[in-house]
Amino acid sequence: MILRRDVLQLSGMAAVSAALPAAAQNLATPDYRLEIAPFTLELSPRHRLKTVAYNGQVPGPLLRFKEGRPITIEVTNHNERAEVVHWHGLFTPVDADGSIEEGTAPIAPNATARYTFMPRPSGFRWYHTHTMAMGDLTRGQYGGQHGFLMIEARDEPGRYDQEFFLALHDWGGYMLASDDGSMNPSYNFATINGKIIGSGEPLRVKQGQRVLLHVLNSSPSEAHWISFAGHELRVIALDGNPAPSTQAVPMLRLAPAERVCALVVMNNPGVWILGEVRKHVQAAGMGVIVEYANQRGPPRWQQPTDLVWNYEQFAAAAPIAEPTEAPINIPLAFESKFQGHGSMETWMINGKSYPNTGTDSLRQGQRYRLQFINKSMDDHPVHLHRHSFELRSLGAPLKGASNSASKSVKIVRGIIKDVLLVDSQTQAEVEFTADNPGASLFHCHQQNHMDFGFMMLFQYA
Amino acid sequence: MPESAPASAVRWLVPLALVCISTLARAQGNYEIQVYGSQTVTPETLMVELHSNFTVEGQTATIDGVYPTNHQEHETVELTEGINDWSELGFYIFTSEQDGHGVQWVGDHIRPRVRVPDSWDWPVGVSLSTELGYQRAVYSPDTWTWEIRPIIDKAIGRWYLAVNPALERTWHGPDATEGVQFAPGVKISYDFTSVVSGGIEYYADYGPLGDFDSTHNQQQMVFAVTDLNVSPVWEINIGVGIGATAATDHLIVKCIFGRRFDWGRHSPVD
Numbered sequence: 001m002i003l004r005r006d007v008l009q010l011s012g013m014a015a016v017s018a019a020l021p022a023a024a025q026n027l028a029t030p031d032y033r034l035e036i037a038p039f040t041l042e043l044s045p046r047h048r049l050k051t052v053a054y055n056g057q058v059p060g061p062l063l064r065f066k067e068g069r070p071i072t073i074e075v076t077n078h079n080e081r082a083e084v085v086h087w088h089g090l091f092t093p094v095d096a097d098g099s100i101e102e103g104t105a106p107i108a109p110n111a112t113a114r115y116t117f118m119p120r121p122s123g124f125r126w127y128h129t130h131t132m133a134m135g136d137l138t139r140g141q142y143g144g145q146h147g148f149l150m151i152e153a154r155d156e157p158g159r160y161d162q163e164f165f166l167a168l169h170d171w172g173g174y175m176l177a178s179d180d181g182s183m184n185p186s187y188n189f190a191t192i193n194g195k196i197i198g199s200g201e202p203l204r205v206k207q208g209q210r211v212l213l214h215v216l217n218s219s220p221s222e223a224h225w226i227s228f229a230g231h232e233l234r235v236i237a238l239d240g241n242p243a244p245s246t247q248a249v250p251m252l253r254l255a256p257a258e259r260v261c262a263l264v265v266m267n268n269p270g271v272w273i274l275g276e277v278r279k280h281v282q283a284a285g286m287g288v289i290v291e292y293a294n295q296r297g298p299p300r301w302q303q304p305t306d307l308v309w310n311y312e313q314f315a316a317a318a319p320i321a322e323p324t325e326a327p328i329n330i331p332l333a334f335e336s337k338f339q340g341h342g343s344m345e346t347w348m349i350n351g352k353s354y355p356n357t358g359t360d361s362l363r364q365g366q367r368y369r370l371q372f373i374n375k376s377m378d379d380h381p382v383h384l385h386r387h388s389f390e391l392r393s394l395g396a397p398l399k400g401a402s403n404s405a406s407k408s409v410k411i412v413r414g415i416i417k418d419v420l421l422v423d424s425q426t427q428a429e430v431e432f433t434a435d436n437p438g439a440s441l442f443h444c445h446q447q448n449h450m451d452f453g454f455m456m457l458f459q460y461a
Numbered sequence: 462m463p464e465s466a467p468a469s470a471v472r473w474l475v476p477l478a479l480v481c482i483s484t485l486a487r488a489q490g491n492y493e494i495q496v497y498g499s500q501t502v503t504p505e506t507l508m509v510e511l512h513s514n515f516t517v518e519g520q521t522a523t524i525d526g527v528y529p530t531n532h533q534e535h536e537t538v539e540l541t542e543g544i545n546d547w548s549e550l551g552f553y554i555f556t557s558e559q560d561g562h563g564v565q566w567v568g569d570h571i572r573p574r575v576r577v578p579d580s581w582d583w584p585v586g587v588s589l590s591t592e593l594g595y596q597r598a599v600y601s602p603d604t605w606t607w608e609i610r611p612i613i614d615k616a617i618g619r620w621y622l623a624v625n626p627a628l629e630r631t632w633h634g635p636d637a638t639e640g641v642q643f644a645p646g647v648k649i650s651y652d653f654t655s656v657v658s659g660g661i662e663y664y665a666d667y668g669p670l671g672d673f674d675s676t677h678n679q680q681q682m683v684f685a686v687t688d689l690n691v692s693p694v695w696e697i698n699i700g701v702g703i704g705a706t707a708a709t710d711h712l713i714v715k716c717i718f719g720r721r722f723d724w725g726r727h728s729p730v731d
Contacts, residue, residue: 174582188580278730307729338655341690342616 030074030114032063034085036107036129037078041144041171043189043285044199049171052079052129053144058194059167059218060147063127065119067153072116075107081139082106085115086130087149088257089240089388089418092117094438097386098130101354101457102439121388122153123240124214124259132451133220135344137173137185141256141447144169144194146218151240160212160263164203166192166274168226168254168286170219175344183345184378185221185448189285190276196285197275198299203290209266212236213274217254220447223379223421224286225277225309227251229302230268235314237261241388244316244414251277253309255381255421257445266292273301311394316414327369327431330360334374334422334444334454346453347376347444353453354443361461362434369431370442372422373398380449383419384458385441389430391415396427419445434460491516491530492537492555492567494684494702494715496623496648496662499586499614501576502543505725510696511718512537519710528599530710534558535567539719548575551590557600568601570594576612588612603634608644619652621660628670643667644680650688658688662700674708681705684715694721 039053054060065071077083084106086098094103096115107113127149133140148165172188193200205211213233217224227233232248239259252260275287282301289299336345337353349357362368370389374380375398396409409427422428443455493512502508512535519530536558541551551574555567576588592608607630614623625646631637644667650660662684668674686700696719704711 172582174579176579176586186579188582280731304730305728338652340616340619340652341621341658343618 028072028116030072031065032061032071032073034060034073034075035078036075036083036085036145039144041194042199043171043191043194044196047189047196049189051138051144051171054147058144058146058169059165059216060127060145062165063147063149065149065151067120067122067151068118070116070118072114074112074114076112077107077109080109081131082108083145084130085127085145086385087115087117087125087127088383089121089123089125089259090117090149090151091120091386091388091436094386097441098127099385099441100130101441101455102385119151121241122151123237123242124216124261125149125151125240126216126218126257126259128218133447134451137175137220140451141218141220142171142173142185146216148214148216150214159210161209162205163212163214165214166216166288167194168192168215168217168219168224168276169194170222170284173220184446187222187284190222190224190281191285192275192288195288197273197282197287198289199285200288202271203274203288204293205266205290206293207266207269211264211266213262213264214259215252215254215262216259217256219256221256221449222281223253223255223381224281225251225253225307226274227277227302227304228264228274228290229272229300230270231264231266231272233262233264235260235262238311238314238415239388239417239419241416243314245314247313249313250308251304253307255379255419255445256447257381257383257419258417258421270295271297271299273299275301277304277307279303310410311391311415311420312410312412314415315391315412320413323367325367327367329369329371331371331373332442332456334372334376334380336376336378344448344452347449348453349442349456354455357453357456359439359457359459362440362458363461364434364437367431367433369429372420372428372430374422374424374426374428377424378446378449379421379423380454381419381421381445383443383445384432386436386438387432387434387440388416388418389420389432391417391420391428392431393427393429395423398425398427434458491519491533491710491713492535493539493553494662494664494700494713495698495717496625496646496664497588497590497610497612498623499576499588499612501547501549501574501588502541502721504543504545505723505727506543507722507724508539508541508543508696509720509722510539510541512539512715513717514713514715516710517712517714519713525602526599527602528557528559528562532559541572547578548573550574551592553594555596555600565600566597568594568596568604585613585615598634601634603631603636605633606631621648621650621652621658623648629666640669643670643673648686650686656690658690660686660688662686662702664702677706678708679706680709682709682713684713695719696721 034054041049041058084098096117129145131140170187170190173185234248236246269292272290273287276282335348346353391412394410437460440458443450514535516530516533521529521531536556538554543549551572553570557567558564570592572592574590590610610627627644629642629644647663650658652658664682666680682702682704684700684702689697698717700715702713
């Protein structure tokens with residue numbers, strides 16, 4: 001891959017490519033153009049918020065790619081700070097992945113960069129800024145730089161009549177001024193596709209349709225539970241990868257950066273709310289109205305009484321053969337270090353904070369088992385760049401954990417993801433094959449955890 | 462005050478002692494010695510605190526029918542119920558134990574408090590409490606008092622600062638004509654670990670606004686304190702205080718044990 005950002009700054013053109021000759025890249029018309037620029041987001045007629053967005057919209061434009069066909073995206077940065085765009089869940093080369101830590105060059109203010117790569121794997125992915133926010137709760141993932149990315153499989157059967165892309169996001173982050181309020185941010189607003197409930201266009205459907213929902217949690221730090229009043233959600237994919245067992249569920253739970261694809265049969269005419277299950281979050285705005293054709297009236301909501309979700313229900317029902325070669329175990333212990341009741345904690349993997357976490361060397365073609373040992377009091381949505389992993393075990397209580405009585409280990413197979421929420425005081429295990437050479441960032445997707453040390457790099461030997 | 466003192470000295474000291482006692486009564490200092498933080502108790506939660514204060518070295522004479530503070534053991538029960546995310550209601554039962562007097566009920570106070578909601582995203586925590594109550598005349602010549610207490614606090618890294626510039630008013634008693642008194646409290650502490658914090662608390666009563674008492678007659682007390690954050694359920698504060706002026710008790714040991722009782726049926730979907 002060639003990065004020609006310097007040329008770009010002079011000429012207004014640049015090329016980054018993993019697959020095409022340099023000359024061809026420069027001549028090619030990009031498949032998509034993204035403009036990063038300050039933007040005033042209207043959450044509702046009464047609430048406006050200054051942020052940074054792609055192409056003057058939140059979420060950014062939906063990028064649709066065909067599996068197996070190389071694509072080029074041109075990104076221009078009109079923001080006052082250097083930016084970088086991460087293609088989340090894709091098996092990209094290092095210098096196109098959008099992680100400065102791995103080696104992707106940042107895009108300077110008023111510069112343009114081109115990324116050309118073969119989009120894979122197929123499924124529901126997304127793109128977002130991968131910059132640090134630190135104490136500024138308007139930057140990085142706290143802002144509006146996120147968008148949907150769909151890689152259509154060659155054999156996509158099209159089992160739906162209509163599809164909607166929904167991004168869950170929290171805005172207006174703040175830290176409490178006293179006590180332990182500095183540990184994690186709280187938020188003033190919660191939205192779906194940048195709108196407070198009732199402020200955006202409703203999702204318009206027809207009776208009898210099979211609607212496919214692609215739900216993304218782009219929140220900087222909050223998990224969300226989503227229910228569709230009057231309807232059942234059949235989960236067919238997790239993080240864009242087909243679920244081994246599809247399941248009808250009363251609600252979805254999405255940790256930051258997770259995606260869920262769910263089919264809904266529109267068999268209950270009326271006007272309904274699809275929204276956050278927790279009352280205070282829906283009251284902060286997270287919901288959208290779903291309107292059947294020729295139906296009017298106030299939207300109806302059916303309040304669930306509990307939060308229900310687990311990964312293991314989507315695991316393969318039939319046994320899956322074990323790989324012939326045993327994986328190499330890599331234990332990763334997550335801990336925090338107290339910095340005072342008025343500061344965010346720093347985060348450590350195996351006792352060290354980034355950039356001192358070092359680089360673990362992988363051997364290409366080798367299968368590895370990552371053992372996530374979450375000793376902290378927070379849940380962590382951990383993400384591995386440029387690879388997917390298979391869930392192997394979940395919820396094993398740590399020795400002496402206060403919640404161990406209510407936890408038991410679940411052995412699962414077949415669920416492929418790129419983000420896993422590791423519960424506090426538990427151990428979870430995933431496996432992956434080192435098949436995409438180059439530095440690969442591993443981190444917690446909660447922005448404040450990532451900013452304060454919860455990152456490390458895997459490097460291929 | 463020794464009975465053998467010259468009459469002129471008695472004439473000078475008795476009014477001074479009365480000033481001291483009335484000042485202490487206004488501050489309610491020896492019953493609840495605490496610099497408030499801005500946070501309120503969460504809804505459907507009852508905070509039960511026991512304030513134990515022992516005056517190691519205080520006023521030794523009975524003056525104008527008011528018991529001496531020396532070697533008084535004050536036990537105050539404070540019950541605080543969270544109303545909503547930004548308000549609470551507190552209730553105090555003051556008692557005193559002393560040789561020759563046994564355990565005595567001293568009085569009761571009621572204290573509503575509101576705070577700036579978190580969603581306002583103020584850079585500091587701010588709340589406002591008001592306290593109205595009665596105390597028996599043998600413990601305080603001012604029997605009905607009222608206080609309004611702004612509370613500002615801020616945690617910065619390992620440091621914590623709280624300021625309580627309280628204003629007090631006597632409704633019934635010798636000081637009823639003296640107007641509003643200024644009685645600030647300040648706390649600064651440092652988190653040595655996630656569990657142990659240590660710092661200084663300062664309590665004062667400067668006298669009437671616009672006409673402060675002389676330094677000699679002001680009440681000023683400095684406590685060395687530690688807060689033990691052993692659990693979100695428990696609150697523990699221990700301190701030793703020294704009176705910096707003649708009008709203040711000279712040495713007090715204080716201790717606050719608090720426990721939160723969550724009585725609500727909290728739903729995970731709230």
